[in-house]
Amino acid sequence: MERPGIIIGIHGLANKPPVDEKTRWxxxxxxxxxxxxxxxxDAEFAFEFVxxxxxxxxxxxxxxxxxEPYRPYGGAGALPSEEDAPKLTGPDVLGIVYESIDRIEEATGVTLIDDLILEHRFDDLWHYHVEQGFARQVRSRLIERLEAFRDRRILLVAHSMGSVIAYDVLRLLEREAPSLRVEHLVTVGSPLGLAKVKLKIEAECGVARVPNNIRHWTNLADGNDIVAVTGALAEDFVPSDAGIEVVDHRVVNDYRRPTGEPNHHKSYGYLRTPEFSRIAAGFVIPAAWRACDAPVAGATLTP
Incomplete structure (x- = not known):
């Protein structure tokens, strides 16, 4: 019997609650x-958090x-899907404007706009790009987790800056551990479309493309998410050598703070979208394993 898959998550920008609490949420x-x-x-799934x-x-x-704690969505039934997404919003217009700036910055290599965005809005990502020691430490944590579960079907879900870390690690592992494979990479609220980020990728890895060690890459972006300012990534990353392409979905991130104010970038909202749930369902522990009380070594299960 094939061993159950595992979901590995990595968080994004800014300080967080303690690791146990963040993992639980x-x-x-x-x-x-x-x-x-x-x-x-009451679905059970193996989960590890970086x-x-x-x-x-x-x-x-x-x-x-x-x-911004985790709070269940109100009501009952399925949550809003991409069919429910608004057609055009202010941030969408900003994304269209930025896309033009992005192309100019990428073509010239002069990234003044992105430098300001990274240093003053995405401070952690700016440090990740300029401090090699910090970057090595962050990457090593994800590498260790992927290595520990290399014999399993891995769903790697990376939020915000975590998607940049995940991408860099996958390209690094192409060279250093070519037999390690990830079944599905899901990026949510990703800044991978920023010109500065793509230029860093090209400097370190060569052409910005889908990593050769993944079988699927799905990118989820809410149209009002200011971190995922470019939204879709398919045009930014060429297919892998095997022809794997980025599949983009515009989703509805429904997260609201206890005050009622929305945060369309919050990880919890992305993790409960129908588009992500559809993928995660393939990594639920089968009933046959649960009936046999088969252990899932090294991983935690949902309560």
Whole structure:
């Protein structure tokens, strides 16, 4: 019997709650999506979380400083899907404008706009690009987790800056561990479309393309997510040598803070979208394994 797959997540920008709490909330958001969108109540799945905020911040966010906890979506039934996404919004227009700037920056190699964005808005990503020691530490945490589960079908879900780390690691592993494979890479709220990021990829790895060690790459972006300012990635990354292409979906990130204010970049909203749930359903532990109480070594299961 084939061993069950495993979901490995990596977080994005900014300081985070303690690792145990952040892990629990990611699992809860995934489980909520599986229950509501795929009718998989009490689904069990192996999950590992790559946490790196402690490499940049002395202390995790305290409970009284958390203004964006995981909160289940109200009501019942399936959550909003890409068919429910608004047709055009202000941030979408910004994305169209940025796309023109992006092409100019990429063609000239002069990235003044992106430099300002990275240094003042995406501070962690700016440090990741300029501090080699920090970059090595962050990458090593993901590499260790992928190596530990290389005999499993891996769903790697990378949020925000985590998608940049995941991409860099996959291109690195192409050279250093060519037998390691990832079944499905899912990038959510990704800044991989920024000209500065693509130029860094080209400087380190060559042409920006789909990594050769993945079988699928799905990119999810909410049209109002200012981090995923370019939205789609298919035009930015050429197919892998095997012809694998990026598949883009414009989704609805429904996350709202306790105050009611929306955050269309929040990881929890992406993790419970129908588009992600559809993929995650393929990594739920089969009933045959659960009936036999077969152990899933090294991984945690949803409650």
């Amino acid at each position: 990611w699992k809860a958001a995934i489980a909520e999506g599986l229950a509501r969108n795929e009718d998989l109540a 946490y790196w905020a402690d490499l940049r911040y002395e202390m995790p966010l305290a409970s009284d400083a958390l203004d």
